[in-house]
Amino acid sequence: MSIRRVKSKWAKTAVLLRSDYLRGHMPDTRLFSHASLQAMLDQYGMVYVKPVNGTYGNGVMRVEKMLRKSGFRCQLGTSIREYSTFDGLYTYLNWHAQRRMHIVQKGIHLLRHKGRRFDIRVMVQKNPRGAWEATGTIGRLAFPGKIVTNYHSGGTPMALERLMEGHASGMRLNMFQQQLNRLSVAVATQLEATYPGIKEIGVDIAIDAKLHPWILEVNTLPDPYIFRKLPDKSVFRRIYRYASLYGRFKRSKV
Ligand SMILES: Nc1ncnc2c1ncn2[C@@H]1O[C@H](COP(=O)(O)OP(=O)(O)O)[C@@H](O)[C@H]1O
Ligand SMILES: [Mg+2]
Incomplete structure (x- = not known):
């Protein structure tokens, strides 16, 4: 009996990205790391960070570069935190990730x-x-x-x-x-x-x-x-x- 459930968001994303048609409808997605977060915030200004095996919206965070002042803002649930440096932001997110794999995805407004x-x-x-x-x-x-x-x-x-x-x-x-x-x-x-x-x-x-x-x-x-x-x-x-x-x-x- 072949499997009916696939948990990993990263595995499913990789399969979908093999289709040219679907690629045009997929926000850029990478595994979470210091480098990928920095690059994607630079490129898109706003990203979502999500646990690879998450459900129900649990642990989903919205991270953005602030426009008026320099620094970053991060929202989880209704709680919002601000960081004046990228490393401050990254330290918090990395702690929050608790060594569970996460993805970073271009944020859609x-x-x-x-x-x-x-x-x-x-x-x-x-x-x-x-x-x-x-x-x-x-x-x-x-x-x-x-x-x-x-x-x-x-x-x-x-x-x-x-x-x-x-x-x-x-x-x-x-x-x-x-x-x-x-x-x-x-x-x-x-x-x-x-x-x-x-x-x-x-x-x-x-x-x-x-x-x-x-x-x-x-x-x-x-x-x-x-x-x-x-x-x-x-x-x-x-x-x-x-x-x-x-x-x-x-x-x-x-
Ligand atoms: N890249 C994104 N841009 C905008 N909103 C997002 C993005 N990713 C997730 N969300 C919001 O967070 C919700 C939960 O994310 P999702 O990837 O569906 O994880 P879960 O498995 O927890 O449902 C989505 O239904 C959407 O409302
Ligand atoms: Mg969902």
């Missing part, structure tokens, strides 16, 4: 809804015919002031149409949704080539001001239940039906 950041989760599943199908999309609105949108970190799952009000509607939103589906199915296909056992993925996607979708991470144990929050109940019903067919709810071992 997420779209906002009523001042709060949001991103998107797309569910992709093997359908009864054995083909990949994008079965659900939901927006996730960050808790006020927070830098992660995860439900377990206080985020609110919400219909994409509502969150996209003022950013896109009608035809444009329709085409955007199709682009998200195509992108997410391509992610599944690409991962399956290396991990043939996978049956479902949840793709976390950031949208920038130009409405360009950026793949933040791919989950191989995506939560199906957030889709119960959608007003259209048929979405969750289909997700649940497909998941039952490939035995998602039977397995006690992961």
